[in-house]
Amino acid sequence: xxxxxxxxxxxVKWRFGCGQNWQILFLLFSLTHLVTGHIRYSIPEEMKKGSxxxxxAQDLGLDLRRLRSGRARIVTGESIQYTELKxxxxxxxxxxxxxxxxxCGDTTPCSFSFEVILENPMELHQITVEITDIxxxxxxxxxxxxxxxxxxxxxxGARFPLTSAEDPDVGVNGLKEYLLxxxxxxxxxxxxxxxxxxxxxMVLQKPLxxxxxxxxxxKLIAVDGGTPQRSGTVNIDITVLDANDNAPVFNQxxxxxxxxxxxxxxxxxxxxxxxxxxxxxxxxxxxYFSDLNSGLSDLFIIDEKTGVILIxxxxxxxxxxxxxxxxxxxxxxxxxxxSKVIIEVTDVNDNAPxxxxxxxxxxxxxxxxxxxxxxIINVKDLDSGDNGQVNCRIEQNSPFKIKSNLRxxxxxxxxxxxxRERVSEYNITVVARDAGVPPLSAKxxxxxxVSDVNDNAPAFSQSVYNTFITENNSPGVSVLxxxxxxxxxxxxxxxxxILEDSNIGASPISEYVSVKAExxxxxxxxxxxxxxxxxxxxxxxxxxxxxxxxxSNVTVKIMIQDQNDNPPQVLYPVQTGGSVVAEMVPxxxxxxxLVTKVVAxxxxxxxxxxxxxxxxxxxxxxxxxxxxxxxxxxxxxxVSDKDAVKQRxxxxxxxxxxPSRSATVIVNVAVADSFPEVLSxxxxxxxxxxxxxxLTFYLxxxxxxxxxxxxxxxxxxxxxxxxxxxxxRILYHSNLPVIPYYxxxxxxxxxxxxxxxxxxxxxxxxxxxxxxxxxxxGRAGSQNVLIMDPSCSGTMQRMxxxxxxxxxxxxxxEVS
Numbered sequence: 001x002x003x004x005x006x007x008x009x010x011x012v013k014w015r016f017g018c019g020q021n022w023q024i025l026f027l028l029f030s031l032t033h034l035v036t037g038h039i040r041y042s043i044p045e046e047m048k049k050g051s052x053x054x055x056x057a058q059d060l061g062l063d064l065r066r067l068r069s070g071r072a073r074i075v076t077g078e079s080i081q082y083t084e085l086k087x088x089x090x091x092x093x094x095x096x097x098x099x100x101x102x103x104c105g106d107t108t109p110c111s112f113s114f115e116v117i118l119e120n121p122m123e124l125h126q127i128t129v130e131i132t133d134i135x136x137x138x139x140x141x142x143x144x145x146x147x148x149x150x151x152x153x154x155x156x157g158a159r160f161p162l163t164s165a166e167d168p169d170v171g172v173n174g175l176k177e178y179l180l181x182x183x184x185x186x187x188x189x190x191x192x193x194x195x196x197x198x199x200x201x202m203v204l205q206k207p208l209x210x211x212x213x214x215x216x217x218x219k220l221i222a223v224d225g226g227t228p229q230r231s232g233t234v235n236i237d238i239t240v241l242d243a244n245d246n247a248p249v250f251n252q253x254x255x256x257x258x259x260x261x262x263x264x265x266x267x268x269x270x271x272x273x274x275x276x277x278x279x280x281x282x283x284x285x286x287x288y289f290s291d292l293n294s295g296l297s298d299l300f301i302i303d304e305k306t307g308v309i310l311i312x313x314x315x316x317x318x319x320x321x322x323x324x325x326x327x328x329x330x331x332x333x334x335x336x337x338x339s340k341v342i343i344e345v346t347d348v349n350d351n352a353p354x355x356x357x358x359x360x361x362x363x364x365x366x367x368x369x370x371x372x373x374x375x376i377i378n379v380k381d382l383d384s385g386d387n388g389q390v391n392c393r394i395e396q397n398s399p400f401k402i403k404s405n406l407r408x409x410x411x412x413x414x415x416x417x418x419x420r421e422r423v424s425e426y427n428i429t430v431v432a433r434d435a436g437v438p439p440l441s442a443k444x445x446x447x448x449x450v451s452d453v454n455d456n457a458p459a460f461s462q463s464v465y466n467t468f469i470t471e472n473n474s475p476g477v478s479v480l481x482x483x484x485x486x487x488x489x490x491x492x493x494x495x496x497x498i499l500e501d502s503n504i505g506a507s508p509i510s511e512y513v514s515v516k517a518e519x520x521x522x523x524x525x526x527x528x529x530x531x532x533x534x535x536x537x538x539x540x541x542x543x544x545x546x547x548x549x550x551x552s553n554v555t556v557k558i559m560i561q562d563q564n565d566n567p568p569q570v571l572y573p574v575q576t577g578g579s580v581v582a583e584m585v586p587x588x589x590x591x592x593x594l595v596t597k598v599v600a601x602x603x604x605x606x607x608x609x610x611x612x613x614x615x616x617x618x619x620x621x622x623x624x625x626x627x628x629x630x631x632x633x634x635x636x637x638x639v640s641d642k643d644a645v646k647q648r649x650x651x652x653x654x655x656x657x658x659p660s661r662s663a664t665v666i667v668n669v670a671v672a673d674s675f676p677e678v679l680s681x682x683x684x685x686x687x688x689x690x691x692x693x694x695l696t697f698y699l700x701x702x703x704x705x706x707x708x709x710x711x712x713x714x715x716x717x718x719x720x721x722x723x724x725x726x727x728x729r730i731l732y733h734s735n736l737p738v739i740p741y742y743x744x745x746x747x748x749x750x751x752x753x754x755x756x757x758x759x760x761x762x763x764x765x766x767x768x769x770x771x772x773x774x775x776x777x778g779r780a781g782s783q784n785v786l787i788m789d790p791s792c793s794g795t796m797q798r799m800x801x802x803x804x805x806x807x808x809x810x811x812x813x814e815v816s
Contacts, residue, residue: 037061037125040111041092044132045100050093053083053129056116057090060125064090070118077356077378078112083129085116092127100131101168108170117359122373124358124409135173135226139165141234146220148238149334152210153245159189160202161290161328161338165222165232176225181218188220193324194342199291201338202236210240239334247335248274248285250327255341257309261317261348269300272307274329274337281332290328290338300325300343309341317347318382349387349436354380355444358409363449366420374400375412375446379432387436395429395443402430412446420450421487454492454546458484460554467522470561471530479513479558482520484542494545495520500553502538509538513558522556530562531603564608564657570665572599582668584675585647589639595624598631598665600653610656616664617650619723624669626651633667643671646727 037060041053057064067087074085084095104110111130117123146163167175178200180188186202193199200220216238223231250272257270276283287307289297299313300323309325325341360375381388392402392410399416412428426448433441460482467480486493497520502509513536514523522540536558543551573583573596583596602609613631618624623643625636633649647669654662699721703714 038128039125040128040130042130042132043094043098044134045098045103046134046136047094047098049095049097053092053094055090056085056092056125056127062090062118064088066118070120070123072116072118074114075117075358076112076114077380078114082112083114083127098131100133100170101137103131105168106170110170115358117376119359122359122376124376124406133170133173135169135224135228135230137168137173138230139167139175139222139224139232141165141220141222141232143234145235145237148236149241150204150208150238151241151245151333151335152208154204154208154335155245155247156204156207158204158247158335159338160186160204160336161326162200162202162220162236163234164197164199164291165234167222167224167232169224169226173224173226176223179221179223181221183216183218185213185216186218195324199326208240210242214240216240241334245333246277246282246331248276248329248331248337250274250329250337250339253339255327255339256344257341258344258346259311259315260346261315262350263311263315265311265313267311269309269311269343270341272302272309272327272329272339272341274307274339276331276335278331278333284332285329286331288328288330290326296323296325299323302327315345317345317384318351321345321347347384347387349383349434349438349440351382351387352440353390353432353434353442355430355432355442356380357444357446360412360446362447363451364414364418365453366418366450367453367455368414368418370414370416372414373411374414374448377410377412377430377444378408379410380408381432381434383434383436387434389435390432391435392430392432395431398426398428400426400428418450420452420489421456423450424489425449452489452492454488454544454548454550456487456492457550457552458486458495458542458544459552460484460542462554464555464557466557466559468559468561469524469528471528471563472565473524473527475524475526477524478521479524480522480556482515482522482540482542482554482556484520484552484554486544488544488546492544492546495542496545498541498543500539500541504533504536509536512536513538515540522558528560530560530605531566533560535559562605562608564604564655564659564661566603566608567661568600568602568611568653568655568663570598570600570653570663572597573665573667575665582670583633584670584672585635585639586673587639587641587643587671588673589635591635591637593635593639595633595635595669596667598626598633598651598653598667600631600663600665602655602661604655604657608655608657612654612656614652614654615649616652617648619644619647619649623647624649633669639671645671647671648727 039054039056039059043051043053056062057067064087067090072085072087074081074083080096082094082096082098084093085091086093100110103112109130110133111128113126113128116125116127118125141163143163148160150158150160162178165175165178167173175198178188178190178198180186180200180202185204185206185208187205189201189203191199191201202218216236218236218238220234220236221231222233223229251274252272255270255272259267259269272287274285274287276285286304287302288304289300289302297312299311299315300309301312302309307327307329322345323343325343327339327341328336329339330336356378358376358378362374364372364374377392379390379392381390390408392404394400394402394412399414399418401413401415403411403413405411410430412430428446428448430444430446431441432443433439465480465482469477469479482497484495484497486495496517497515498517499510499513499515504512510525512525512528514525515521516523520540520542528536538556538558539553540556541551541553543549585593585595598613600611600613602611611631612628613626614628615621615624615626620643623635623637623639624633624647626633626649631651631653633651649667649669650664651667652662652664654660699714699718703711703718706714
């Protein structure tokens with residue numbers, strides 16, 4: 001066996017034995033970005049399975065490791081795979097018995113081609129194996145004998161066509177010549193058809209004499225040119241007829257006709273005509289196909305009487321483009337003539353293109369650059385001319401294109417950058433259309449999946465999330481659930497939520513809130529106090545599981561909502577345990593006179609800090625009222641002499657929360673025009689304590705035995721006595737000075753009235769065991785505040801009132 005490689009226009013030849021020497025053939029090596037080699041081998045037919053064809057690795061210059069890593073394999077469109085690639089040795093061997101006659105018939109040279117495909121990177125190598133003929137067939141005739149009836153008056157030079165022998169071998173092993181056994185009457189004349197097939201004719205060289213030799217028997221020997229030479233024999237039986245001395249003669253030596261392939265049965269082809277000069281029955285001519293071995297009798301039929309040739313079988317241009325028929329005309333006397341009919345077959349577009357997949361890669365990464373090869377296809381059309389010209393395209397608008405790099409081979413490549421988030425799967429339909437009329441086409445759909453890469457960061461629907469939580473919450477309560485979306489898939493879309501480090505004051509944010517990594521739920525770590533912190537701002541990062549990971553941040557603002565958890569705090573009047581603060585109201589005060597103002601605050605906010613004031617208890621409810629919104633205590637009628645000097649008011653301050661909270665303040669009011677009167681009135685109660693106690697005891701005892709008619713009056717008297725006794729105790733136990741406090745934002749709503757608008761100088765004189773004391777003051781004021789300290793007895797004190805701590809003009813005066 002011989003092989004040859006041509007690389008860069010240099011022929012390299014070598015020889016190795018396979019039982020005989022064979023002529024070296026060539027191997028064409030051409031390079032493109034996909035096709036890296038083209039090798040041609042030549043081997044004889046009928047080689048044993050496993051016989052070496054060639055060293056593919058060596059001829060292509062490939063390493064054996066490359067064959068293994070590239071998963072080298074043979075791709076062929078045939079149902080029988082005649083060769084096998086040994087990837088571990090890099091050699092090509094015979095896989096199935098190869099019969100050249102079965103594979104190619106009469107076609108020479110006989111070869112078949114296939115492709116070797118390697119991956120990573122993708123390479124395509126075409127290999128053509130030519131099968132050379134060996135002389136394994138002898139010439140054979142289809143019949144055992146050839147019969148002729150020849151008139152004795154046959155002319156010298158009359159020709160009698162003989163049945164051809166068939167030898168499937170080709171070349172020198174094919175049919176070489178015919179031999180005729182020696183005789184006195186006939187010689188053998190050999191001719192060749194246009195396709196190279198040989199046929200023989202007997203030519204009469206001496207008149208026949210039926211009386212001498214009524215029959216003749218000859219042998220026709222067909223010999224091939226192989227070594228050793230093979231031959232086949234057929235008997236020729238000749239019957240000599242009498243009295244027909246004119247043979248039929250065709251009016252044309254060659255007839256030509258044209259038929260379309262796939263023509264229907266009984267389609268007219270042409271008519272042959274032969275005439276005979278004889279008269280009567282000897283002039284009747286019959287027509288026959290002279291060569292029955294060619295198989296053309298299955299395709300065409302001839303009318304014996306008229307010579308009309310019709311189509312009998314299926315005409316296929318792809319099998320035979322031209323037919324040559326040998327026609328014999330024979331009269332009743334056995335005289336014959338022969339002619340030839342050449343039938344040209346016109347191709348029609350009856351074969352659609354076929355698409356074969358050489359290689360296809362799916363899935364493909366979405367970050368693949370444009371021009372990435374995803375598949376190789378082979379497109380063939382068995383028709384010829386325009387009918388066999390094929391154009392390939394992609395049917396729909398898609399980010400792919402198809403390129404032709406080698407005849408009948410196309411590569412499918414990406415045209416733009418892919419984006420799995422927009423389209424994760426493509427159905428690519430490749431259409432192959434020929435140029436025939438009408439055109440035929442074939443489609444092949446490729447399902448391509450796009451694999452994901454981490455090219456999208458998680459995204460929140462908002463840049464800032466605002467949420468609310470009520471103060472005094474339980475630790476661990478869920479505040480908010482964050483959701484980020486990542487259009488990637490699998491681990492690239494697996495999101496973890498991370499709380500970014502920051503501080504609230506001196507404390508890290510993690511002491512206030514936590515974020516669950518898997519779900520994005522924000523939990524409160526501690527209980528919040530609105531009065532300490534009103535808003536938390538934190539940053540949460542959403543990070544995917546890709547490599548490298550991508551992330552995005554979002555700001556979360558947690559507004560702490562106030563809860564009514566603080567009661568109102570009374571700022572004025574200040575409540576002390578040892579001194580009594582009394583607001584003075586002159587008896588000449590008109591209706592609406594501002595006695596004082598209860599000032600309170602609530603550290604809560606909103607409606608929880610809206611305060612309302614109510615008069616809960618009063619010595620005389622008909623004398624005073626409290627402004628529900630501002631806490632101002634005013635007179636609601638003219639003060640009269642009958643009104644008691646000592647007035648006790650209980651004011652409740654209530655916020656607007658749910659539930660509401662409240663605080664109570666006691667306001668003492670002294671109705672008097674002068675301080676001595678007030679001092680006298682307020683100093684009586686401490687000394688009457690024991691007396692009142694005893695009186696109450698005896699009165700109760702007396703009332704117990706009095707009839708039921710006096711009980712009502714006594715209860716009223718006792719109630720009055722008990723009330724006065726309680727007032728005296730309050731004044732009696734007030735032994736500490738109290739300085740009233742006004743809040744910084746306190747202001748008189750009326751603008752002209754208030755408590756102690758000016759600075760006063762007082763001089764208070766008290767004597768031991770005296771229940772009366774003298775009090776001197778610079779000038780009378782419209783309002784005064786008197787503070788009595790019962791612990792100061794037997795001494796005389798002088799005090800000058802100072803301004804209020806906040807320098808308010810309405811600051812009260814404290815006297816002890």
